[in-house]
Amino acid sequence: MLLVALGVLAGSLVIASAAFANPLVPKSGGSPNADQIQSLYKIILYMAVVVFIGVEGALLFAVIRFRRSKGAVAAQIHGNTKLEFGWTLGAALIVVAIATVTFIKLPGILNPPSSGPNGLTVASLNPPKPSTGHALVICVTGRQFIWRYTYGAGCDRASWERRLPYSYQEMVAPAYTTVRLVIQSSDVIHSWWVPKLGGKVDAVPGYTTYTWFKAPYAGSIYRGQCAELCGRQHAFMTALVKIVTPAQYIEWIDRQATAIKAANDQVAQLRYELTQMHDLSLTGIF
C-alpha cells in the first residue's frame, strides 16, 4: 500500500513535469540572476532527489521486508556508533557541499554585471554599482495596492520635486542594459517580485533595498506580483515589466514625460478655471 502511495507521488511528479511548463525549477530567462538561481536550484535538486530516494527507499524496504512474519525474531540492537558517526558525517558533507555551491554562485546573483555593448549608458549615483558603473536606475515604490516606477537618476525626495517621468503597474525598461531597481514603500511592507527577472526583495517603509536585472532581448513582458501580505487587495498588486530596445526606451520616456506634462497642465488649467468660476483664492484650497 505504501508502495502504491509512493508510486502515486512519483507518478504525479513525472506527469506534472510533462503536462505543465516547467514547475520543477524556479522561473528564469529574463535576467542572469534568475538564471543563476535556477541553476543553483537544479544542483541542490539533484542531491535532494538522491537523498529523497535513498531515505524513502530505505523506509519502504524496512516496512516491507521486516513486517512481522512467522518465526521472525526482532534483532535486539541498541545502536552502532560507527554507523551513526558515518551518517552524521554524511549529512554534514552534503550540507557543506550545498553551502559551497551557494557561495560559488552568489556573486553572479548578487552583483549586477555591466550593461552590454548595445545597452543604454547612464551614469549611476546609488550603491551598489556594477564594476564599470554603467547601469540605469529605476525607482520602485510600493503602496497599497500598486507599484509606482520613477525613471531617473536618483530616488530621493529631490528627484520627486524634479518631476521625473513615472508610470504605474507597468514598468518599461531597456534590453541589454543593467537596470538597478531602488525599492521603497510608502505605507506597509510589500515585496517586489518578477520571477523571470530574479528573486524577490521586500519594500519596507523606512528602508531602501536594491535589486537588478539585465534583460537579454527586447519584446517580452514579464509578470510578477507583490509577495508580502499588504492588505485586502494584496492579490491584485501586480507588476508588469515591458522590455523594449534602448532606442524605444528613450522615445517612450520622452513620450511619457510629455504626456505627464500635458496632464499636469490640464489639471492646472482646470484648477484655475474652478477658482475663477467660484471666486476662490488658490491658497488655502489647493
Added chain:
Amino acid sequence: MSVTTETRPVPQLLAHRIERPRTTKRWIDWVTTTDHKKIGIMYLVLTFVFFILGGVEALMMRLQLGVPNNTLITGEHYNQLLTMHGTTMIFLFVVPAMAGFGNYFAPLMIGARDMAFPRLNALSFWLLALGGVVFYATLFWHPPEAGWWSYPPLSSIRYSPSGGQDAWIFLIHLTGISSLIGAINFYVTIVNMRAPGMSWGRVPLFVWAILIYAVLLIIALPVVAAAVTMLLADRHFGTHWFDPAAHGSPVLWQHLFWFFGHPEVYIIVLPGFGMISEIIPVFSGKPIFGYKAIAASTVVIAFLATLVWAHHMFASPVPTVVLGFFMLSSFLIGIPTGVKIFNWIATMWRGSLVLSAAMYFAIGMLAIFTLGGITGIFLASFPVDWQLNDTYYVVAHFHYTIIGGAVFPIFAGLYYWFPKLTGRLMNERLGKISFWVMFIGFNMTFFVQHALGLEGMPRRIYTYQPGLGWSTFNLISTIGSFILALGVLLTVINVVRSLKHGHRAGPDPWKANTLEWFTTSPPPVNNFDAVPYVRSLEPMRDIRREVERRTGVTQKTGGSEQFARV
C-alpha cells in the same frame, strides 16, 4: 536484572482505584480538577476542537482558491481566515496539544503521581481556554487580518484599526503565559520527580522531548510577549517602536517575532519526534536505535533553533553577511534532524514490525517529514529562497514539516495512547482507512503546492487570474484538502465510537516499554501504588521478563494484567 529481584519483588498490585461517594456534579469535578490526567484530557479535547475550527478555515480558503477569479470570499474575509487559521493551528492546536499529551503522559512515564505544581497546571489550561475565547469572540465583531505573524505597519492602528488585532495580541499574551507556566511545571516535574533509578540515560525519549520543549518555550515566549506588548503600546499608547515615520523599525518586529517564531517550529515538532521515538520501538519489537544520539540531537536542535530565526527574513533589508550566517546555521539544523530520521529507520531495520494504526501514522510521519526536511534545505540557501520565499513552495514546505512532524505524530499518539486514556482500544481497521485517506489527501493538497510556488504563485492572495498555469494545481489541491478532511473525520468518528464500543484494553495492550503501562487503564488518581525501581530505558520490558521468568508463561498481550486487578 535479576540481581535485586529477591529484595525488591515485583509488585503484586499496581494501583487501587478508590471511589469516593460523589457529592458534586460531574462537570464541577472537571472544572475544579488539578489531576494532571483530567487536565491532559481537557487539553486534548479543547485543542481538537480548535483543530477542527482551524481545519474548517483552511477548507474555506481552499474552496475560494479552487478556481481562478472566484468570488466566494472577499479579500477582507480571506485575510481574516488566513490569520485565524495560522494562529489557531499554532497557538491553539499544535503547541497546547503537545502540552496535553505531555501533561497526561510525562508524569506517568517517569513514575510520578502528578505534576510538580498541580494548581499551576490547572491555571495553564484555563488561561489557554481564555485565550481561545478572547480570540474566537472576534468572530462576532471583527477578526484580525494581518496574518499570524502580524507584520507592522500592516498590524498598526493605522492599517488595522479594528479590535481584532488587539484580540490577537491578547491571545498571544494569554496562551503565552499559559505555555510559560506549563513549561516551568514540566521542567520542575521532569527534573525532580522521576522514579528511583531513572537516571538521565533512562528517561523515555518522549519525556526528553517534553523537557526540551519546555526549555525552548521558556527561551522563546518572553521575546514574543515583549514584541506584542510593544505592538500594543504602538497601537494605543503613542509609542513608535515599529513606526517608520517616527524612526521606528518594522524590521525590529521581524527579528523579535522570528526569534520566537523559529524556536516555535521546534517546540511544535520535538514532542512529535518524541512520540515517534516511543511508538516505533514498541511496534518494531526492538529497542530504540541510538538512544543517546536521538536524545543528544534533540538538545542540539533546540540549541540551533535559537540561531536560525532570520532565515524567515531573507528578502528583508538584512546585510548579506547576516544572510550567510543564517543560511549556514539553518543547514546545520538539517544534520541532527537527519540523524533522527536515520535512527528511526534503523530502529525498524531487522525488527518484527507490527503494523498497527499507530505505527501507520508513525511511518507516514517519516515519509512526509523527510520531504519537508529536504525542501527546507532549498529554502535555507538564501539566493534560492529569494525565489521561493512567500510563495506556495513555503506553504508546502511547512505543511510537510508541521503536519508530518506534529499532526501525524499526534494521530499516532492518539491511536497508541487512547487505550490508556479511556481503557478502550480504537478500531484498528477504521484507523488504517483514516490513515490512507489522510495520507493521500495530504499529498494531493500539498505536493502540488511546490509546483505552484515554482510557477510564481505568492502566498496569501485571495484570488488569481486564469492562464497563469496555476488553475489545475489549485483545483487538485482543493480536492485533496477535502480528502484530507475526510480522513480526519474518520478518526473523529473512530474516537467517538470507541469511547462506547471499543474493545477493553487492559493495562498494557501493546507490550510497551514505559511506565505509563504499569498501571490500570485509565490510571487511578494517584497513578501508582508502588513505583518500581527503574533499571533500564524499558522498565516495562524488564517487568514482563521477570514475570515470564517466575511464572514460565510467555506474555502475549502485555505483562501487567498478570498482577493487576483490572
